[in-house]
Amino acid sequence: MHNNPKEPLIHMTRRGALPWYRAWGIRLLAIAAALLVCALITTITTGLNPLAVYATMFSGAFGTARRTWILGQDVAILLCISLALTPAFRMHFWNLGGEGQILMGALATASCMILFGETLPGPLLILASIVTALAAGAVWALIPALCKAKWNTNETLFTLMMNYVATQLVAYFVIVWEVPKGSGKIGIINQSTEAGWLPVLAGNRYLLNILVVAFLTVAMYVYLTYSKHGYEISVVGESEATARYVGIKVPKTIIRTLLLSGAICGLTGFLLVAGTNHTLTTTLAGGQGFTAVMVAWLAKFNPLHMVISSFLLVFLSRGAGEISTIYGLNQSYGDILTGIILFFIIGSEFFISYRLHFRRPHRKDAAQGSAPEQKSAPEQTGTQEQGGKSEKGEVTADV
Numbered sequence: 001m002h003n004n005p006k007e008p009l010i011h012m013t014r015r016g017a018l019p020w021y022r023a024w025g026i027r028l029l030a031i032a033a034a035l036l037v038c039a040l041i042t043t044i045t046t047g048l049n050p051l052a053v054y055a056t057m058f059s060g061a062f063g064t065a066r067r068t069w070i071l072g073q074d075v076a077i078l079l080c081i082s083l084a085l086t087p088a089f090r091m092h093f094w095n096l097g098g099e100g101q102i103l104m105g106a107l108a109t110a111s112c113m114i115l116f117g118e119t120l121p122g123p124l125l126i127l128a129s130i131v132t133a134l135a136a137g138a139v140w141a142l143i144p145a146l147c148k149a150k151w152n153t154n155e156t157l158f159t160l161m162m163n164y165v166a167t168q169l170v171a172y173f174v175i176v177w178e179v180p181k182g183s184g185k186i187g188i189i190n191q192s193t194e195a196g197w198l199p200v201l202a203g204n205r206y207l208l209n210i211l212v213v214a215f216l217t218v219a220m221y222v223y224l225t226y227s228k229h230g231y232e233i234s235v236v237g238e239s240e241a242t243a244r245y246v247g248i249k250v251p252k253t254i255i256r257t258l259l260l261s262g263a264i265c266g267l268t269g270f271l272l273v274a275g276t277n278h279t280l281t282t283t284l285a286g287g288q289g290f291t292a293v294m295v296a297w298l299a300k301f302n303p304l305h306m307v308i309s310s311f312l313l314v315f316l317s318r319g320a321g322e323i324s325t326i327y328g329l330n331q332s333y334g335d336i337l338t339g340i341i342l343f344f345i346i347g348s349e350f351f352i353s354y355r356l357h358f359r360r361p362h363r364k365d366a367a368q369g370s371a372p373e374q375k376s377a378p379e380q381t382g383t384q385e386q387g388g389k390s391e392k393g394e395v396t397a398d399v
Contacts, residue, residue, distance in 0.1 A: 007359050008359065009358065009359050010356055010357065010358055010359070011356070011357040011358075011359075012354050012355070012356055012357075013354065013355050013357065014353060014354055014355075015352070015353060015354060015355050018352060023352050026348050026351055026352050027345060027348050027352075029348070030344040030345055030347065030348035031341065031344065031345060033344055034340055034341040034343070034344035034345070035054070035341070037340055037344070038050065038337045038340050038341065039051075039053075039054075041336075041337075041340070042337070046327070046329070046333075048327060053323060053327070053337075056319070056322050056323055056326050056327070057315075057316075057319025057320070057322060057323060058319065059322060060318050060319045060321060060322025060323070060325075061314075061315050061318045061319055061322075063322075067318075069204055069206045069207075070206070070318075071314060071315070071318060072206060072210050073206040073209055073210065073276060074314045074317075074318070075307075075310045075311050075314045076206075076209050076210045076212075076213040076214075077209070077213075077268060077271065077272065077288065078288050078291060078292060078295060078310045078313065078314060079213055079217065079295070079306055079307060079310040080213045080216065080264065080267065080268045080271065081098050081102065081265065081268055081285075081288055081289055081291075081292035082292040082295040082296045082299075082306045082309075082310060083213075083216055083217060083220045083264060083303055083306065084098060084101070084261050084262075084263075084264035084265045084267075084268065084292075085098055085261060085265075085292055085293065085296050086220065086224070086296050086301050086303060086306070087220075087223075087224065087233055087257045087260055087261055088257055088258060088261045089293075089296055089297075089301055090224065090233050090234060090237050090301050091233045091234075091236050091237045091253070091254065091257050092236075092237040093145075093148065093155050093254060093257065093258065094155055094156045094159075095141065095144075095155065095159050095258065095261055096156055096159045096160045096163075096289075096290070096293070097140065097141065097144065097158075097159030097160065097162045097163055097262075097289075098265050098285075098288075098289030098290075098292055098293075099163045099166070099167075099285045099287070099288075099289030099290070100140055100159075100162045100163035100164075100165065100166030100167070100289075101137040101140045101141055101162075101166070101261075101262045101265030101266060101269075101289075102137070102265045102266070102268050102269045102272070102284070102285040102288075102289060103163075103166040103167060103169075103170050103269060103282070103284060103285060104136040104137055104139075104140045104166050104169075104266060104269065105133035105134070105136050105137040105265060105266030105267065105268065105269025105270055106133070106170070106269030106270070106272055106273045106280055106284050106285075107136065107166075107169065107170050107173060107269070107280065108129070108132040108133045108135070108136035108137075108266065108269070108270075109129045109132070109133045109196075109269060109270045109273040109274050110173075110177075110186070110189060110273050110279075110280040111132070111173075112125060112128050112129040112132055112196060113125070113129060113189045113190055113195065113196035113273070113274070114177055114189060114190075116128065117189070117190045117193065117195035117196055118193075118195070120195075122195060122196070125195055125196045126196060126198065126274065129196055129270060129273075129274055130267070130270055133266040133267060133269055133270035134263040134266045134267060134270075135263075135266070136266050136269075137262040137263050137264070137265045137266020137267070137268075137269065138259045138260075138262040138263040138266060139262070140162060140166065140262055140265075140266075141159075141258040141259065141261050141262025141263075141265070142255065142258060142259055142262065143158075143162065144158040144159050144162060144258070145254055145255045145257075145258035145259070146255065148254055149250070149251035149252075149254045149255055150251070163289070167282050170280065170281075170282050170284075171282050173280070174186055174280060174281065174282070177280075185279070185281065186279050186280050186281075187279060188278050188279055189273070189278055189279055189280070190278075191278070196274055197274060197275075197278060198271075198274050198275045205275070205276060206275075206276065208275060209271045209275045209276065212267075212271065213271075216264070216267075217303050217304065217306070217307065218303075220303045221302075221303040221304055224301075224303065229253075229256070229257075232248050232253050233253065233257055235248055236248060236250055236253050236254070265289075268285075269284070269285075272284055272285075291313060294309075294313065294342075295309045295310050295313060298345065298346070298349075312345075313342075316337075316338045316341060316342070317338065319334070319338075320334025320335055320337060320338050321334060322334075323337070
C-alpha cells in the first residue's frame with residue numbers, strides 16, 4: 001500500500017524579475033484596494049463622505065501654491081536622506097544613523113554661521129558651511145564603518161546609538177548659543193544680516209533645495225548603476241567572500257561607502273539650516289532618518305523610484321494632517337488611514353516577489369476506474385518535492 005502525501009492547497013513560488021510596468025501595476029492595484037478599504041472604514045466610523053475626505057487630503061498637499069512648494073521641499077529632504085542611506089543598504093550595511101548624521105551636519109552649519117557670520121563674506125561662509133557639514137556627517141558615519149571593517153561590530157546598534165549621542169551634542173550647543181538666555185532655543189541665526197543663508201531663486205526659498213536634490217538623485221543613480229564603485233558595492237552586498245575572491249577590498253569599500261552616506265546626510269543638515277529653517281534644534285530631522293529607510297526599501301534601492309515613494313509618504317502625511325484639521329478628528333485617525341494604505345503597498349511587494357498556485361482537483365478516469373498515469377521519474381523531478389525547486393528553477397514552498 002502506497003502512502004501518497006496529500007497535495008498542499010497552495011504552492012508558493014518565487015517570481016523572476018518582473019518588468020517595471022507590471023510591478024508598478026500591482027502596486028497601483030494595491031493602492032486602489034487600500035482606498036476602497038479606507039472609504040469603507042470612513043463611512044462606517046465617521047459617516048463622512050470618503051470622496052470629500054480624499055479631496056481634503058489632496059487639498060492639504062496642493063490646495064495653494066505655498067502648500068505645493070512645501071510639499072516639494074519635504075519630498076526633497078526625505079529623498080535626500082533616502083539617497084544617503086541607499087549605498088550602505090545596497091552593501092547590506094544597515095545604517096540607521098541617518099538622524100545623527102543629519103544633526104551633525106546641521107550643527108557644523110550652524111557653527112559656521114554663528115562663529116564666522118560677521119567675519120567671512122557671504123559666498124565664502126556658505127562654502128565653509130558646506131564643507132564642514134559634509135565632513136561632520138562623513139566622520140559621524142566613519143566611526144561605525146571603521147569598527148565594522150576592523151572588528152565586525154553590529155552596525156545596526158552602533159549607528160542607532162550614535163543618533164542619541166548626536167542629539168545630546170546638539171542639545172548642549174543649543175544651550176550654549178541660546179538667544180535669549182534661558183529660552184532653550186537658538187532662534188533664527190543671523191536674522192538681520194542673513195549671513196550664511198542660501199540665496200532665494202525665482203522668489204522661492206524652497207527651489208534651490210529641490211534642484212540640488214534633483215541633481216543628486218540623477219548623480220546617485222549613475223554612480224550606483226554605471227560606476228566601478230557601484231559595482232563593488234553590489235558585489236559586497238551579495239557576498240563578502242565573492243568580493244574578496246574577485247579582488248575587491250571589502251574594508252576599503254565599507255569605509256568609502258559610509259563616508260559617502262554620511263556626507264550626503266550632512267548635506268541634508270546643511271540644506272535644512274542654511275536653506276529653509278535657519279535655526280538648530282534637536283528635532284530638526286523630524287524622524288525622517290527612519291522614514292527614509294521605508295522609502296529606500298519600497299523603491300528597491302533604486303534612486304529614481306525613490307522619487308515616487310518619497311512623494312507618496314509625504315503626500316499621505318500632509319493629507320492626514322489636513323483631515324484632522326478640517327473635520328475636527330484627532331491626528332490618530334489620519335494616521336490610521338495612512339497606515340492602511342502603507343500596509344497594502346508593503347503587502348503588494350509579496351505578490352511582486354512571489355506567485356501563488358492553488359491545488360487543482362484530480363480527475364479520475366471513471367471508465368477504467370484507475371488512478372491517473374504515474375509520471376515518469378524525469379517529469380517528477382522538482383515538482384513533488386515540498387519546499388524544493390520547480391522545473392524552471394523557481395523556489396517553491398507549500399502552504
